[in-house]
Amino acid sequence: MSSPPHTPPHTPRTSRAPDVLVVGGGIIGLVTAWRAARRGLVTALVDPEPGGGAAQVAAGMLAAVTELHYGEETLLALNLASARRYPEFAAELTEATGQDLGYRRCGTLAVALDADDRAHLRELHALQQRCGLESEWLSGRECRRLEPMLAPGVRGGLRVDGDHQIDPRRLARALVTACERAGVVFHRVWAARLGVGRGGERATGVVTADGTVLEAGRVVLAGGSLSGRLAGVPEAVLPPVRPVKGQVLRLTMPGAHGPLLNRTVRAVVRGNHVYLVPRESGELVVGATSEELGWDTTVTAGGVYELLRDAHELVPGITELPLTETRAGLRPGSPDNAPLLGPTALDGLLLATGHYRNGVLLTPVTGDVMAHALTTGELPDEARPFTPRRFGAAPAVPELPDPPAPSDLSEQPV
Numbered sequence: 001m002s003s004p005p006h007t008p009p010h011t012p013r014t015s016r017a018p019d020v021l022v023v024g025g026g027i028i029g030l031v032t033a034w035r036a037a038r039r040g041l042v043t044a045l046v047d048p049e050p051g052g053g054a055a056q057v058a059a060g061m062l063a064a065v066t067e068l069h070y071g072e073e074t075l076l077a078l079n080l081a082s083a084r085r086y087p088e089f090a091a092e093l094t095e096a097t098g099q100d101l102g103y104r105r106c107g108t109l110a111v112a113l114d115a116d117d118r119a120h121l122r123e124l125h126a127l128q129q130r131c132g133l134e135s136e137w138l139s140g141r142e143c144r145r146l147e148p149m150l151a152p153g154v155r156g157g158l159r160v161d162g163d164h165q166i167d168p169r170r171l172a173r174a175l176v177t178a179c180e181r182a183g184v185v186f187h188r189v190w191a192a193r194l195g196v197g198r199g200g201e202r203a204t205g206v207v208t209a210d211g212t213v214l215e216a217g218r219v220v221l222a223g224g225s226l227s228g229r230l231a232g233v234p235e236a237v238l239p240p241v242r243p244v245k246g247q248v249l250r251l252t253m254p255g256a257h258g259p260l261l262n263r264t265v266r267a268v269v270r271g272n273h274v275y276l277v278p279r280e281s282g283e284l285v286v287g288a289t290s291e292e293l294g295w296d297t298t299v300t301a302g303g304v305y306e307l308l309r310d311a312h313e314l315v316p317g318i319t320e321l322p323l324t325e326t327r328a329g330l331r332p333g334s335p336d337n338a339p340l341l342g343p344t345a346l347d348g349l350l351l352a353t354g355h356y357r358n359g360v361l362l363t364p365v366t367g368d369v370m371a372h373a374l375t376t377g378e379l380p381d382e383a384r385p386f387t388p389r390r391f392g393a394a395p396a397v398p399e400l401p402d403p404p405a406p407s408d409l410s411e412q413p414v
């Protein structure tokens with residue numbers, strides 16, 4: 001979007017209160033702000049470090065089919081809707097920013113190493129077929145023909161050509177740039193409290209950690225795993241979101257002898273989920289643990305050991321690779337593993353949170369759904385099952401100790 005003459009792109013276009021204030025600049029808050037601004041809404045965003053959050057850790061699998069779980073068929077529809085939008089979304093974001101997102105349509109191979117894993121994978125295949133999804137059962141030999149570096153013991157697998165990947169760090173960076181170019185005003189500070197009008201009938205903005213009052217027509221709470229912690233939000237509308245820790249490793253693949261892996265490879269090894277996501281840049285992401293430990297983001301010897309042990313069983317050659325990064329992040333989990341999108345019972349307060357293990361996948365559809373909700377006041381049909389109101393008037397906010405002070409919350413590489 002071109003800026004008016006003599007107005008740098010970062011300058012607020014107006015001094016009046018914005019139409020929309022987004023609390024949280026992870027990928028979900030950013031895509032909401034970008035899409036809202038593109039629809040002509042004057043938009044601001046408050047986060048001390050926009051572009052940070054779980055996307056700095058996430059693997060970036062766009063895995064609607066291989067991430068299917070029993071009882072999550074409603075979520076599947078939203079996941080598929082977002083996966084379908086990805087090519088156009090990625091192209092639009094690249095055009096708006098000139099940045100490469102590492103979007104790679106490489107497909108996924110889910111494999112089994114023993115009889116139990118094979119039975120588990122056969123069940124997943126049957127569920128996928130009942131849901132009308134495309135996946136193909138392969139013998140162990142066929143799996144190794146596709147991915148020659150797989151262990152000889154692989155007993156079979158599922159080829160899913162529609163599950164792709166993107167680099168979430170690049171996605172987050174591009175969304176920050178896209179927001180800036182669309183005129184979104186950034187307040188690089190914590191929101192300390194929701195502003196609620198006299199009588200408590202309406203959200204009016206936020207008070208920041210430095211005491212500044214930021215007023216807005218509507219507030220979108222997109223604080224990831226911290227969404228249930230914003231002071232001033234009436235208990236009846238506090239999102240029941242909890243942190244689910246995930247540890248991830250990054251290794252570097254040599255480029256000289258062709259790629260180590262051509263596509264994402266994943267498995268359940270002795271009940272633990274493990275995946276290897278090869279990027280075109282040479283980065284190999286190995287993940288992820290799933291731990292209910294509150295706000296803890298410590299990388300542990302046990303976590304690293306288990307990931308390397310399981311990944312090594314799948315692809316023995318990985319032990320030769322340099323280990324370049326170990327890191328833990330927090331998925332924003334919700335009671336039914338699905339996001340909370342749209343208006344709440346408090347006038348002027350909307351939610352875009354609870355994306356749990358699919359936030360990267362759900363970024364395009366979330367942007368569209370939230371822009372629709374902000375411009376019309378209604379959720380589009382595809383998002384109606386994800387209304388925050390499904391949890392009733394007083395959702396159970398998980399009992400957890402307080403998170404660390406904001407300055408300690410950024411997840412540091414170890």
Ligand SMILES: Cc1cc2nc3c(=O)[nH]c(=O)nc-3n(C[C@H](O)[C@H](O)[C@H](O)COP(=O)(O)OP(=O)(O)OC[C@H]3O[C@@H](n4cnc5c(N)ncnc54)[C@H](O)[C@@H]3O)c2cc1C
Nearest residue numbers: 024026027028053054060061191223224246358359360361
């Ligand atoms: C290990 C791991 C692997 C993952 N792998 C995948 C994957 O392969 N595919 C996939 O689709 N998804 C994956 N995910 C999930 C995905 O990363 C998340 O669902 C998504 O990033 C959540 O984004 P968010 O913007 O909602 O929250 P966050 O990324 O947590 O961002 C929230 C932001 O809000 C800010 N904030 C919070 N409270 C306030 C406040 N009071 N004031 C101001 N700012 C505030 C924070 O600073 C932060 O920047 C993974 C996650 C993890 C941890």
